């Protein structure tokens with residue numbers, strides 16, 4: 001009945017069918033949502049749950065007629081999604097933000113460093129890197145808090161065979177066989193031919209990003225070759241509510257993805 | 269081009285305008301002010317000339333005509349959403365020059381920021397017409413002249429100035445929009461050559477830096493406000509150019525699936541403004557928030573839209589319960605900016621950069 005209005009008014013969400021749900025951890029599920037339209041990794045949708053509100057969720061995967069939204073159960077809205085998603089559809093608005101430009105990472109060496117839920121927005125980037133002809137020049141360092149917190153296990157297994165994946169956890173129970181340590185630990189030893197022309201993508205919690213960038217710079221990366229994605233409170237996604245503004249930049253419009261030469265000037 | 273009316277003529281005028289427009293004007297509320305027994309000038313819809321406060325500056329801005337403190341956007345049931353209705357009669361808003369300048373800043377955000385025009389703002393905006401209240405003198409904390417908002421050349425249908433002449437109050441109207449002439453004729457107006465009053469000097473002065481160097485953001489000047497500011501947000505709520513909001517869902521019954529989504533005014537000075545899911549927070553201290561607010565008003569908005577956001581109405585200084593002077597902060601930022609630039613020039617001279 002209200003289709004015309006729905007199209008005209010960007011605040012009114014549209015229903016999207018849940019095609020599949022993948023449970024990574026107790027608190028993190030990926031919802032495969034029906035969506036046809038242009039979308040890039042790193043963009044985000046507002047997931048809208050009447051009565052509870054809206055939550056910005058970044059796109060963690062893209063297919064011909066779907067987008068993956070990896071949702072972490074951390075608040076009123078996401079709680080409700082987990083409790084009642086069996087309703088088969090969710091209300092969405094978006095996609096918003098600029099997202100990653102995959103073409104930038106086609107040539108030469110590229111390193112993606114992601115921590116925790118920061119892996120979601122770059123999942124599409126790593127996926128793309130893993131299918132490139134020169135995938136042997138592509139590196140991904142993914143860090144999680146513990147083995148139980150790992151996201152995208154199937155993808156990780158697949159990526160391991162295709163590009164240079166370093167998987168690490170901050171801490172692990174005794175007897176754990178994989179890497180233990182922060183993502184920053186692995187940057188110095190990356191066997192890169194030419195760090196000064198290599199590209200990097202960094203996404204994660206603010207302290208992780210800060211120290212990762214310091215390590216990259218030490219290794220010889222140039223600021224202009226580093227891409228970052230910032231998390232802020234995205235309330236409207238439309239450049240109106242003001243919650244995401246930093247200086248003269250609106251993260252929801254101009255970001256969340258920035259070249260670090262710009263990103264480093266943003267000061268909260 | 270204009271008219272002069274007597275007191276009774278003015279009453280007639282408002283009466284006839286009111287038959288075609290809703291009139292949104294400053295109104296004096298006795299004893300409702302910041303302190304016990306003080307008055308406050310708010311905006312409200314009025315029916316008569318007597319209700320309109322023309323002498324004092326309003327403590328709150330007209331922006332509620334566009335951005336109500338709480339606005340229902342749409343209603344939802346299980347599978348449907350329906351936009352909230354709006355009273356579609358045109359509105360005449362009485363405001364001063366600074367506030368008419370503020371309108372452009374509101375438009376910047378709601379009509380020009382990003383690809384999307386805000387439909388809820390736009391539908392209200394399209395109904396508004398403006399009546400410019402003249403300013404024969406500046407109020408205590410005004411600094412409109414330094415912000416370039418003292419003079420208004422267009423955007424109003426008519427202006428109004430009142431003056432005591434002997435026993436009587438005389439009302440003068442400059443009427444650039446000739447379609448309003450009939451209202452003045454009908455109220456027995458005398459044709460006259462009228463120009464609205466405006467101020468050319470203010471007691472409060474500010475020096476706005478041309479550019480604020482990054483180093484000033486880290487200056488110690490902000491620390492003082494971590495101590496003094498209590499983060500109440502009143503400075504945002506009274507500001508004609510503050511535009512931020514938060515979405516809020518309301519349900520009528522607990523198990524019924526009927527409710528509404530609203531947007532409510534938000535303040536960057538108040539706790540929680542930046543909180544993200546999972547506990548992340550930016551600008552934890554009041555000093556950082558003060559920097560964020562002040563630099564938005566006198567620098568950041570200008571970088572994006574070409575004009576400073578602040579129009580110098582002085583309401584934030586009027587309202588602050590901690591007597592924090594925002595105009596004073598602008599001057600401190602100016603001094604700090606100058607210092608950085610001078611240091612840079614001295615250095616640059618040596619290094620020949």
Ligand code: SF4
Pocket residue numbers: 503506507508509510565577578579580581582583584585594
């Ligand atoms: S910042 Fe203060 S002086 Fe400037 S427009 Fe807002 S309330 Fe008025």
Ligand code: SF4
Pocket residue numbers: 496497498499500501502503504537587588589590591592
């Ligand atoms: S500056 Fe004053 S009015 Fe504004 S938040 Fe701080 S204490 Fe409240």
Ligand code: FES
Pocket residue numbers: 233234235236237238239240241242243244245250251252253
């Ligand atoms: S999320 Fe509302 S302005 Fe960016």
